[in-house]
Amino acid sequence: MCSSDLLSRKCLQQQIDSGIIEAIERPVFRQVELRYFLEMGQFNHNLPGYRILNESNYLTSIVKDPSCIPDLMDQITEEDFYAATHSIFYLTNFGHNPNYFSVGSPNGTSTICYFLERSLDITIDCRHWDLVAEILLCLQCLETD
Numbered sequence: 327m328c329s330s331d332l333l334s335r336k337c338l339q340q341q342i343d344s345g346i347i348e349a350i351e352r353p354v355f356r357q358v359e360l361r362y363f364l365e366m367g368q369f370n371h372n373l374p375g376y377r378i379l380n381e382s383n384y385l386t387s388i389v390k391d392p393s394c395i396p397d398l399m400d401q402i403t404e405e406d407f408y409a410a411t412h413s414i415f416y417l418t419n420f421g422h423n424p425n426y427f428s429v430g431s432p433n434g435t436s437t438i439c440y441f442l443e444r445s446l447d448i449t450i451d452c453r454h455w456d457l458v459a460e461i462l463l464c465l466q467c468l469e470t471d
Contacts, residue, residue: 342371354383355409355416362416376417376426383413388441389427389434399444404457407445411460414438414467421467435468442468 341347347360358380361373373379380386384406388395417426427434442461449457 339369342369345372348372353409354379355413358383358413358416362419380413380417383409385410385413385427385438385441389431389437392433392437392440395437395441395444398441399448402445402448404454407449407457408460410441410445411457411464414442414464418467421469424468427468439465439468 342364347364352360357373358376361371361376361379364371364373384398388398418424425435427438431437442465446458446461446465449461
């Protein structure tokens with residue numbers, strides 16, 4: 327690393343240490359995303375762990391009660407789809423931990439895959455190709471074979 331990289335890193339760590347990142351309100355999936363990138367950059371931070379963050383994520387509700395999926399599909403918004411896909415990307419470390427949702431719930435991963443397959447039907451029907459691509463990537467991230 328050159329000296330300007332070290333200076334930038336030090337400046338960024340100072341901002342993190344000041345608590346500014348905790349002071350800004352973000353949706354859960356954005357908090358998961360921020361935690362992921364801070365950890366990838368090996369920065370010290372005080373963000374809650376993934377399990378705590380994910381407790382308020384509706385993906386957790388789906389894993390706990392798969393029977394809610396049909397009702398959810400009638401109410402889900404574009405923002406909800408993006409929140410789900412981005413959460414899956416980061417929580418599975420882009421497929422390096424495909425069983426994240428099965429910890430504590432043996433059928434968790436298959437339940438999330440079922441949700442994604444139903445989501446895929448909807449997004450294809452709506453011709454929302456960006457979400458179709460994200461959902462396909464999520465299914466790849468959850469592949470356990």
